[in-house]
Amino acid sequence: MLRLRKSAFTRQVAGALTTIALGLLMTASSAWAQAPDQKTIQSTQIIFNDPTPPQQGSPSGRQRGGASRGPCRQFEALTALVPTHKGFVWGQTVSDRPTFWFYLPNALTEKTPIEFVVQDAADNYIYNTRITAPDTKPGLIRLPIPATAKALEVGKAYTWTLSVYCDPAKPSSSVFVSGMVQRVASDATLHNRLKAATPLEQVRLYAEKGIWYNAVDTLAELYRMKPSDHQLTSTWITLLKQAKLGNLTTAPFSPCCTPKW
Structure with missing residues (x-):
């Protein structure tokens, strides 16, 4: 009789242990299934390696518009989506005609035109355009250098x-931001990697090489098209936080100054 009781007890304990083991295995399997693939994490992780500016000296450029008076106060938060490096507002590009992004803090009207200028080291104009873009709402605007x-x-x-x-009463006054862009060559290795990469992986490669203008433009276009994509949002x-532009991460995109988006 005692042996029978022990046998029954042993079976009960064994059954309980089996149930616990199966439960733990199912939990672990579920966790493994939900965990992101490590390869995916590595392929989309973005680290911007800020390179050293091409020249040293006194600080150059202006990332934000700064304090203003009168009607211009509403535009003092004008911001260039370009990193600063020890006082230099600058970045690199592999494009012969890069695209620039800016944050416009207030709406434009017929009486508030904007002007965008690109000059070489001798102050010769590479591109100079003055645009009246009424009904342009506050937000992130895109300004490409045309073909x-x-x-x-x-x-x-x-x-x-x-x-x-x-300020229509003072046409000579304005709120402005300024900086530098340097074109660098895309070596064969980077070129081949970019060709084989997805658009999001291209962003990571550009950032890894410190090629800011291409990284931010490629990512902005992806994010603008799919604003609800959690991976693109992240x-x-x-990227913006690494350039100390974290205050603009929720700024909307605003069509401006180009025929199509």
Whole structure:
């Protein structure tokens, strides 16, 4: 009788242990199934390696519009989506005619035109346009150098300036941001990797090489098309924060100054 009781007890314990083991296995399997693939994490992780500016000296450029008076106060938060490096507002590109992004803090009207200028080291105009874009709402605006403009040369640095003529009573006054862009060559290795990469992986490669203008433009276009994509949202926030532009991560995109988006 005692042996029978022990046998029954042993079976009960064994059954309970089996149930616990199966439960733990199912939990672990579920966790493994839900965990993101490590390869996916590595392929989309973005780290911007901020390179050293091409020249040293006194700080150059202006990332934000700064304090203003009168009607121009509404545009003092004008911001260039370009990193700063020890006082230099600058970045690299592999494009011969790169695209620039800016944050416009207030709506434009017929009486508040903007002017965008790109110049070489000798102050010659590479591109100069004055645009009246009424009904342009506050947000992130895109300004590409068109195909009709002179191409940037590899190895050379150029200055750019975006001005908002915000006071009709004083046409000479404006709120502006300015900085530099340097075109660099895309080596064979980077070129081949970009060709084989997805658009989001291209962003990561550009950022890894410190090629800011291509990284932010490619990512902005992806994010603008799919604003509800969690991966793109996370990548956009990460990239802007690394350039100390975290306050603009939720800024909307605003059509401006180009025929199509």
